[in-house]
Structure formats: C-alpha cells, structure tokens
Amino acid sequence: ETGVTQTPRHLVMGMTNKKSLKCEQHLGHNAMYWYKQSAKKPLELMFVYNFKEQTENNSVPSRFSPECPNSSHLFLHLHTLQPEDSALYLCASSQEGSTDTQYFGPGTRLTVL
Amino acid sequence: AQSVAQPEDQVNVAEGNPLTVKCTYSVSGNPYLFWYVQYPNRGLQFLLKYITGDNLVKGSYGFEAEFNKSQTSFHLKKPSALVSDSALYFCAVRELGNTPLVFGKGTRLSVIA
Numbered sequence: 007e008t009g010v011t012q013t014p015r016h017l018v019m020g021m022t023n024k025k026s027l028k029c030e031q032h033l034g035h036n037a038m039y040w041y042k043q044s045a046k047k048p049l050e051l052m053f054v055y056n057f058k059e060q061t062e063n064n065s066v067p068s069r070f071s072p073e074c075p076n077s078s079h080l081f082l083h084l085h086t087l088q089p090e091d092s093a094l095y096l097c098a099s100s101q102e103g104s105t106d107t108q109y110f111g112p113g114t115r116l117t118v119l
Numbered sequence: 120a121q122s123v124a125q126p127e128d129q130v131n132v133a134e135g136n137p138l139t140v141k142c143t144y145s146v147s148g149n150p151y152l153f154w155y156v157q158y159p160n161r162g163l164q165f166l167l168k169y170i171t172g173d174n175l176v177k178g179s180y181g182f183e184a185e186f187n188k189s190q191t192s193f194h195l196k197k198p199s200a201l202v203s204d205s206a207l208y209f210c211a212v213r214e215l216g217n218t219p220l221v222f223g224k225g226t227r228l229s230v231i232a
Binding site for chain 1: 209
C-alpha cells in the first residue's frame with residue numbers, strides 16, 4: 007500500500023468549503039485515476055490522466071476539479087459539495103496499457119455536512 | 120461496453136472449507152480480468168489477473184481464479200478459507216485499447232471460525 011499514498015485519510019467539510027485531496031504514487035507509473043466508492047454501488051471512475059493529460063472525465067460534476075501537475079501527483083479539488091458526495095475517494099496508478107494492473111491508495115473518507 | 124456481474128452480495132463459509140466468489144463478465148473482444156480485495160478502511164489490493172495463457176491463474180494469499188470463456192466466468196477460489204480472508208472482493212474487466220477498468224459491485228466474504 008505504500009506505493010500509492012493519499013492525504014488526508016479522513017475529511018469532514020461543509021457545503022460551502024473548499025478542500026483538496028492529494029494522491030502520490032511512488033511506482034514510476036504514467037497513468038493515475040480518481041474513483042468514487044459509495045456504499046452499495048460499484049466503483050465509479052471519475053477521472054483518468056495519462057502522462058499528465060486528462061483522457062477520461064465520466065460526466066463528473068464541475069464541483070470536482072482534478073489537477074495532475076506531474077506523473078507522480080494527482081489532486082482532486084472540491085468546492086460547494088453536496089451531502090450525496092460523501093464517499094470514499096480512491097486514487098490509483100498504473101502503467102498505461104490494457105493489461106496493466108492498477109494499484110490503489112488507502113482512500114480518503116469524505117463526509118459532507 | 121464491458122460489464123461485470125457479481126451475483127452474490129454475501130458469501131459465508133466455515134474456516135477450513137473451500138470458498139468460491141463468483142464473477143461473470145461481458146465484453147465484445149478478449150477480456151482482461153482482475154480480482155481485488157478490500158479490507159475495512161483500506162484501498163483495493165490486487166490479488167490476481169488473467170491476460171492470456173493458462174486458464175487457471177494463481178495469485179496472492181493462496182487465491183486462484185479460473186477463466187472460463189464459454190461461460191464468461193472468472194470465479195475466485197481458495198481451497199481452505201481463513202478467518203483473515205473475510206473482506207470485500209471485487210472482480211473487474213477491461214478490453215484491449217483505451218477502455219476503462221469496470222468493476223463489479225463487490226461480494227462480502229465472511230469466514231466463520
């Protein structure tokens with residue numbers, strides 16, 4: 007698990023706050039991902055970055071804004087969230103390729119009040 | 120589009136007994152199949168994958184999975200369950216090319232001493 011780290015591990019925020027989630031990978035990968043995991047639902051892919059370029063945006067609301075300054079770091083900026091955005095947010099990384107394994111961080115448990 | 124089904128929300132097994140967690144998939148081409156495990160308050164941990172070759176794939180912690188093309192299945196198995204195997208298990212599938220990794224909704228395995 008130390009290959010992909012996420013901070014903070016827990017976050018409580020109000021609907022008017024602005025916060026950021028951080029992900030860092032130490033595996034030399036060139037692709038990074040944000041997923042949302044809600045109770046009783048499959049993992050939802052939110053964003054994909056390959057070589058720092060965003061290649062996937064699965065109709066995610068604009069209150070979620072990703073940033074990938076380099077191939078090792080990925081951020082998710084949050085603003086004016088809704089209570090239904092409360093979930094576990096998982097970051098993953100991989101070499102880019104259909105057969106390559108994605109490795110996940112421990113996640114950030116987000117609660118929106 | 121590819122999809123994955125995990126037909127059981129919950130599987131209960133006695134310690135020492137064999138366990139099976141079921142997964143079926145749907146793709147238009149050749150599938151690349153993955154199993155992940157998630158322990159409480161942790162991210163997803165890679166167990167094993169099938170890309171090509173031998174239909175029986177061996178992975179971490181004594182787990183294995185069998186690829187069955189005619190039944191479009193990739194069931195996860197272990198000959199003798201441990202209490203520490205209790206966790207949430209996810210099957211995932213991807214196709215060749217720039218396609219996302221699609222996850223099932225997960226199966227909760229409970230191993231009872």
